[in-house]
Amino acid sequence: MKQPFNVLVLDDNHDILTASRIFLKQHFAQVVTLHEPAQLQSMLGSQPFDLLLLDMNFSRDTQSGEEGLFYLKQALKARPGLKVVMMTAYAALPLAVRAMQLGAANFIAKPWQNEQLLEALQQALLQQPQPGSPGHSGAANSKTAAAETIPLLGDSPAMQQVLRTIEKVAKTDANVLLLGESGTGKALVAQAIHQASQRAAAPLVSVDMGSLSSSLLESELFGHKKGAFTDAKSDYAGRFVQANGGTLLLDELGNLPLAQQAKLLTALQSRTVVPVGGSQSVAVDIRLVCATNEDLYQAVAEGAFRQDLLYRINTVEVVLPPLRARKSDIAQLLDWYLKHYSQKYQRDALQISSSDKHKLQQYDWPGNVRQLAHAVERAVVLAEGSTLDFSQLPTVAASDSAVHTADNDFFLDFVEEKTIRQALQYYQGNVSQAAKALGLTRGALYRRLEKYGL
Numbered sequence: 001m002k003q004p005f006n007v008l009v010l011d012d013n014h015d016i017l018t019a020s021r022i023f024l025k026q027h028f029a030q031v032v033t034l035h036e037p038a039q040l041q042s043m044l045g046s047q048p049f050d051l052l053l054l055d056m057n058f059s060r061d062t063q064s065g066e067e068g069l070f071y072l073k074q075a076l077k078a079r080p081g082l083k084v085v086m087m088t089a090y091a092a093l094p095l096a097v098r099a100m101q102l103g104a105a106n107f108i109a110k111p112w113q114n115e116q117l118l119e120a121l122q123q124a125l126l127q128q129p130q131p132g133s134p135g136h137s138g139a140a141n142s143k144t145a146a147a148e149t150i151p152l153l154g155d156s157p158a159m160q161q162v163l164r165t166i167e168k169v170a171k172t173d174a175n176v177l178l179l180g181e182s183g184t185g186k187a188l189v190a191q192a193i194h195q196a197s198q199r200a201a202a203p204l205v206s207v208d209m210g211s212l213s214s215s216l217l218e219s220e221l222f223g224h225k226k227g228a229f230t231d232a233k234s235d236y237a238g239r240f241v242q243a244n245g246g247t248l249l250l251d252e253l254g255n256l257p258l259a260q261q262a263k264l265l266t267a268l269q270s271r272t273v274v275p276v277g278g279s280q281s282v283a284v285d286i287r288l289v290c291a292t293n294e295d296l297y298q299a300v301a302e303g304a305f306r307q308d309l310l311y312r313i314n315t316v317e318v319v320l321p322p323l324r325a326r327k328s329d330i331a332q333l334l335d336w337y338l339k340h341y342s343q344k345y346q347r348d349a350l351q352i353s354s355s356d357k358h359k360l361q362q363y364d365w366p367g368n369v370r371q372l373a374h375a376v377e378r379a380v381v382l383a384e385g386s387t388l389d390f391s392q393l394p395t396v397a398a399s400d401s402a403v404h405t406a407d408n409d410f411f412l413d414f415v416e417e418k419t420i421r422q423a424l425q426y427y428q429g430n431v432s433q434a435a436k437a438l439g440l441t442r443g444a445l446y447r448r449l450e451k452y453g454l
């Protein structure tokens with residue numbers, strides 16, 4: 001059965017293009033080949049590609065791979081979140097490392113066996129983008145978030161209040177604005193609202209607004225008609241239409257440029273969208289949830305965010321408190337994630353020492369629940385005995401109960417390097433396995449290997 005992904009192959013060699021098209025068409029929904037790298041950007045703008053297979057060298061007299069790296073950067077800028085697999089006839093690790101550092105998802109040396117190519121592409125598609133990495137987006141790959149099964153935990157009064165609000169708001173179609181620091185659970189709350197609503201059977205489509213370039217924004221959100229711009233080869237239904245009947249989560253809304261805010265406001269007011277290049281408006285029935293870790297009120301005061309848009313989206317506002325403000329939730333979160341990851345990695349009878357537990361409850365968790373979940377996952381993966389080792393966290397490693405400040409970044413680097421060394425040792429130098437265990441993409445691990453000279 002064909003996989004539902006659209007693949008673009010860019011190479012200056014016609015034989016490679018023909019061979020890859022014939023082979024990949026058997027496995028993927030759509031395969032488009034491109035001979036001219038100058039057309040890459042417009043091609044990416046015209047269709048929602050999931051995967052780019054990109055040659056490293058376009059001029060026959062160079063083996064440096066610089067051109068490939070240039071087009072890699074261009075592709076990720078045009079389509080953040082795109083999975084890019086680099087191919088080169090001059091397989092060289094340093095080049096692979098550089099490509100991964102720049103956000104490539106995988107690497108394959110020419111000439112390849114068809115099966116190797118397929119495996120490289122499938123591995124790339126399975127990769128989760130790292131927050132903050134060049135390939136991270138969630139925008140172009142807007143996803144239905146219903147697959148997550150993590151419950152929204154928290155017995156603290158602050159979280160109980162949040163849960164009560166969610167329960168009430170879920171039954172209505174009111175617009176919801178989720179505010180809170182990164183990692184506090186805004187996406188999880190959006191999911192909980194969707195799942196508890198009448199719209200649960202329809203999709204929850206999430207769009208990372210911060211990573212959409214202004215040229216792509218309109219087409220991505222509202223869709224486009226075939227021929228609307230160069231290389232718009234087919235009609236494209238935007239995210240509003242994809243979310244029809246369900247919930248649309250506009251994430252990182254605070255990063256939206258003013259010009260785009262006006263267009264978004266118009267769509268929200270009319271509840272219709274006009275695809276780029278189209279003349280007819282299309283009615284959409286969505287519940288809108290917006291999320292941001294920016295202070296939108298401050299942004300309004302500074303003229304960076306439209307007040308009318310803020311009032312349109314904030315019918316109900318939910319503020320997710322940082323974990324340091326609800327430390328009584330930490331014990332429950334530690335227990336749940338310990339069980340969750342013990343099952344996932346099939347590790348029985350693991351426990352957290354009572355002194356570590358105490359320190360973890362005092363810790364400020366600057367990365368909030370996401371950081372806590374990652375810390376437990378790492379500790380489970382790297383556990384040697386039955387008691388978890390949290391020495392990668394400064395609060396546990398240090399004799400006093402340290403908190404994260406700019407001053408101990410150096411110390412964090414130290415423990416990060418130590419953890420990476422341990423993981424590589426444990427997996428006998430296998431970078432893919434070590435990266436998986438550390439919760440990093442291979443690209444992110446390569447970046448750190450370079451940083452620490454490992």
Ligand SMILES: Nc1ncnc2c1ncn2[C@@H]1O[C@H](COP(=O)(O)OP(=O)(O)OP(=O)(O)O)[C@@H](O)[C@H]1O
Pocket residue numbers: 150151152153154180181182183184185186187188189291292293369370371373
């Ligand atoms: N209350 C919670 N209970 C259980 N897990 C949680 C909770 N809040 C957050 N998490 C965990 O933390 C991770 C990060 O949460 P989420 O992505 O919802 O945060 P966010 O506020 O949207 O972050 P960002 O602003 O960086 O996108 C989730 O994958 C989930 O595992």
